[in-house]
Amino acid sequence: MHNHLIFKNIIEKKTPASIIYQDETITAFKDIQPKAPVHILIIPNFFIASSNDINKKNKWIIANMFEIAVHIAKKEKISQEGYRIIINCNKNGGQEINYLHMHLLGGKKLKSFF
Incomplete structure:
Protein backbone atom coordinates (compact mmCIF):
# COMPACT_ATOMS: atom_id res chain seq x y z
CA MET A 1 0.00 0.00 0.00
CA HIS A 2 1.12 3.53 -0.69
CA ASN A 3 2.45 5.83 1.96
CA HIS A 4 -0.10 7.44 4.27
CA LEU A 5 1.80 10.75 4.38
CA ILE A 6 -0.07 12.02 1.32
CA PHE A 7 -3.27 12.28 3.40
CA LYS A 8 -1.40 13.93 6.28
CA ASN A 9 -0.05 16.50 3.82
CA ILE A 10 -3.54 17.15 2.41
CA ILE A 11 -4.92 17.69 5.93
CA GLU A 12 -2.09 20.14 6.65
CA LYS A 13 -2.54 21.79 3.21
CA LYS A 14 1.04 20.97 2.22
CA THR A 15 -0.21 19.02 -0.82
CA PRO A 16 -2.74 20.63 -3.17
CA ALA A 17 -6.18 19.03 -3.07
CA SER A 18 -9.76 20.06 -3.73
CA ILE A 19 -10.82 20.14 -0.08
CA ILE A 20 -14.59 20.49 0.13
CA TYR A 21 -14.97 20.06 3.88
CA GLN A 22 -12.67 20.32 6.88
CA ASP A 23 -13.19 20.62 10.62
CA GLU A 24 -11.14 19.67 13.67
CA THR A 25 -11.67 15.91 13.15
CA ILE A 26 -12.49 15.29 9.44
CA THR A 27 -11.18 16.36 6.04
CA ALA A 28 -13.00 15.61 2.77
CA PHE A 29 -11.64 16.20 -0.72
CA LYS A 30 -12.22 15.20 -4.34
CA ASP A 31 -10.51 12.00 -5.48
CA ILE A 32 -7.89 12.72 -8.15
CA GLN A 33 -8.89 9.54 -10.03
CA PRO A 34 -12.70 9.62 -9.73
CA LYS A 35 -14.70 6.46 -10.38
CA ALA A 36 -18.00 8.40 -10.55
CA PRO A 37 -19.08 11.99 -11.27
CA VAL A 38 -18.98 12.58 -7.50
CA HIS A 39 -16.06 10.82 -5.78
CA ILE A 40 -15.08 12.28 -2.44
CA LEU A 41 -12.58 10.88 0.06
CA ILE A 42 -13.39 11.43 3.73
CA ALA A 69 -20.64 11.84 4.04
CA VAL A 70 -24.41 12.39 4.30
CA HIS A 71 -23.90 16.15 4.58
CA ILE A 72 -21.71 16.15 1.45
CA ALA A 73 -24.15 13.89 -0.45
CA LYS A 74 -26.90 16.45 0.18
CA LYS A 75 -24.62 19.35 -0.76
CA GLU A 76 -23.56 17.57 -3.98
CA LYS A 77 -27.25 16.84 -4.75
CA ILE A 78 -26.81 13.05 -4.91
CA SER A 79 -28.72 12.12 -1.76
CA GLN A 80 -32.12 11.68 -3.43
CA GLU A 81 -30.95 9.57 -6.38
CA GLY A 82 -28.56 7.59 -4.21
CA TYR A 83 -24.90 7.11 -3.47
CA ARG A 84 -22.42 4.55 -2.17
CA ILE A 85 -20.12 4.72 0.84
CA ILE A 86 -17.12 2.37 0.77
CA ILE A 87 -14.31 1.66 3.21
CA ASN A 88 -11.70 -0.71 1.81
CA CYS A 89 -9.47 -2.66 4.20
CA ASN A 90 -5.95 -3.76 3.34
CA LYS A 91 -4.61 -5.13 0.04
CA ASN A 92 -7.24 -7.73 -0.83
CA GLY A 93 -10.01 -5.31 0.14
CA GLY A 94 -8.69 -2.72 -2.31
CA GLN A 95 -7.14 -0.27 0.17
CA GLU A 96 -4.36 1.52 -1.73
CA ILE A 97 -3.27 4.05 0.90
CA ASN A 98 -2.44 2.86 4.40
CA TYR A 99 -4.75 5.42 6.07
CA LEU A 100 -8.40 4.86 6.93
CA HIS A 101 -10.57 6.60 4.36
CA MET A 102 -14.15 6.51 3.16
CA HIS A 103 -15.19 6.86 -0.48
CA LEU A 104 -18.43 8.69 -1.24
CA LEU A 105 -19.53 7.89 -4.81
CA GLY A 106 -22.55 9.06 -6.76
CA GLY A 107 -23.89 11.12 -9.60
CA LYS A 108 -24.72 8.14 -11.82
CA LYS A 109 -26.17 4.63 -11.54
CA LEU A 110 -23.42 2.59 -9.90
CA LYS A 111 -22.82 -1.02 -10.88
CA SER A 112 -23.70 -3.64 -8.29
CA PHE A 113 -20.94 -5.79 -6.82
CA PHE A 114 -23.33 -8.66 -6.12
Whole structure:
Protein backbone atom coordinates (compact mmCIF):
# COMPACT_ATOMS: atom_id res chain seq x y z
CA MET A 1 0.00 0.00 0.00
CA HIS A 2 1.12 3.53 -0.69
CA ASN A 3 2.45 5.83 1.96
CA HIS A 4 -0.10 7.44 4.27
CA LEU A 5 1.80 10.75 4.38
CA ILE A 6 -0.07 12.02 1.32
CA PHE A 7 -3.27 12.28 3.40
CA LYS A 8 -1.40 13.93 6.28
CA ASN A 9 -0.05 16.50 3.82
CA ILE A 10 -3.54 17.15 2.41
CA ILE A 11 -4.92 17.69 5.93
CA GLU A 12 -2.09 20.14 6.65
CA LYS A 13 -2.54 21.79 3.21
CA LYS A 14 1.04 20.97 2.22
CA THR A 15 -0.21 19.02 -0.82
CA PRO A 16 -2.74 20.63 -3.17
CA ALA A 17 -6.18 19.03 -3.07
CA SER A 18 -9.76 20.06 -3.73
CA ILE A 19 -10.82 20.14 -0.08
CA ILE A 20 -14.59 20.49 0.13
CA TYR A 21 -14.97 20.06 3.88
CA GLN A 22 -12.67 20.32 6.88
CA ASP A 23 -13.19 20.62 10.62
CA GLU A 24 -11.14 19.67 13.67
CA THR A 25 -11.67 15.91 13.15
CA ILE A 26 -12.49 15.29 9.44
CA THR A 27 -11.18 16.36 6.04
CA ALA A 28 -13.00 15.61 2.77
CA PHE A 29 -11.64 16.20 -0.72
CA LYS A 30 -12.22 15.20 -4.34
CA ASP A 31 -10.51 12.00 -5.48
CA ILE A 32 -7.89 12.72 -8.15
CA GLN A 33 -8.89 9.54 -10.03
CA PRO A 34 -12.70 9.62 -9.73
CA LYS A 35 -14.70 6.46 -10.38
CA ALA A 36 -18.00 8.40 -10.55
CA PRO A 37 -19.08 11.99 -11.27
CA VAL A 38 -18.98 12.58 -7.50
CA HIS A 39 -16.06 10.82 -5.78
CA ILE A 40 -15.08 12.28 -2.44
CA LEU A 41 -12.58 10.88 0.06
CA ILE A 42 -13.39 11.43 3.73
CA ILE A 43 -10.56 10.96 6.23
CA PRO A 44 -9.96 11.47 9.93
CA ASN A 45 -7.48 14.23 10.76
CA PHE A 46 -5.45 11.76 12.82
CA PHE A 47 -3.82 8.56 11.63
CA ILE A 48 -5.67 5.25 11.68
CA ALA A 49 -4.15 2.67 9.32
CA SER A 50 -7.32 0.74 8.40
CA SER A 51 -10.72 -0.31 9.68
CA ASN A 52 -8.90 -3.09 11.54
CA ASP A 53 -7.59 -0.37 13.86
CA ILE A 54 -10.99 0.91 15.00
CA ASN A 55 -11.36 0.39 18.76
CA LYS A 56 -13.32 1.65 21.78
CA LYS A 57 -11.25 4.83 21.98
CA ASN A 58 -11.58 5.92 18.34
CA LYS A 59 -14.84 4.34 17.13
CA TRP A 60 -16.62 7.71 17.29
CA ILE A 61 -14.68 8.83 14.20
CA ILE A 62 -16.63 6.40 11.97
CA ALA A 63 -19.91 8.04 13.03
CA ASN A 64 -18.42 11.46 12.29
CA MET A 65 -17.23 10.29 8.87
CA PHE A 66 -20.71 8.95 8.02
CA GLU A 67 -22.38 12.15 9.20
CA ILE A 68 -20.09 14.23 6.98
CA ALA A 69 -20.64 11.84 4.04
CA VAL A 70 -24.41 12.39 4.30
CA HIS A 71 -23.90 16.15 4.58
CA ILE A 72 -21.71 16.15 1.45
CA ALA A 73 -24.15 13.89 -0.45
CA LYS A 74 -26.90 16.45 0.18
CA LYS A 75 -24.62 19.35 -0.76
CA GLU A 76 -23.56 17.57 -3.98
CA LYS A 77 -27.25 16.84 -4.75
CA ILE A 78 -26.81 13.05 -4.91
CA SER A 79 -28.72 12.12 -1.76
CA GLN A 80 -32.12 11.68 -3.43
CA GLU A 81 -30.95 9.57 -6.38
CA GLY A 82 -28.56 7.59 -4.21
CA TYR A 83 -24.90 7.11 -3.47
CA ARG A 84 -22.42 4.55 -2.17
CA ILE A 85 -20.12 4.72 0.84
CA ILE A 86 -17.12 2.37 0.77
CA ILE A 87 -14.31 1.66 3.21
CA ASN A 88 -11.70 -0.71 1.81
CA CYS A 89 -9.47 -2.66 4.20
CA ASN A 90 -5.95 -3.76 3.34
CA LYS A 91 -4.61 -5.13 0.04
CA ASN A 92 -7.24 -7.73 -0.83
CA GLY A 93 -10.01 -5.31 0.14
CA GLY A 94 -8.69 -2.72 -2.31
CA GLN A 95 -7.14 -0.27 0.17
CA GLU A 96 -4.36 1.52 -1.73
CA ILE A 97 -3.27 4.05 0.90
CA ASN A 98 -2.44 2.86 4.40
CA TYR A 99 -4.75 5.42 6.07
CA LEU A 100 -8.40 4.86 6.93
CA HIS A 101 -10.57 6.60 4.36
CA MET A 102 -14.15 6.51 3.16
CA HIS A 103 -15.19 6.86 -0.48
CA LEU A 104 -18.43 8.69 -1.24
CA LEU A 105 -19.53 7.89 -4.81
CA GLY A 106 -22.55 9.06 -6.76
CA GLY A 107 -23.89 11.12 -9.60
CA LYS A 108 -24.72 8.14 -11.82
CA LYS A 109 -26.17 4.63 -11.54
CA LEU A 110 -23.42 2.59 -9.90
CA LYS A 111 -22.82 -1.02 -10.88
CA SER A 112 -23.70 -3.64 -8.29
CA PHE A 113 -20.94 -5.79 -6.82
CA PHE A 114 -23.33 -8.66 -6.12
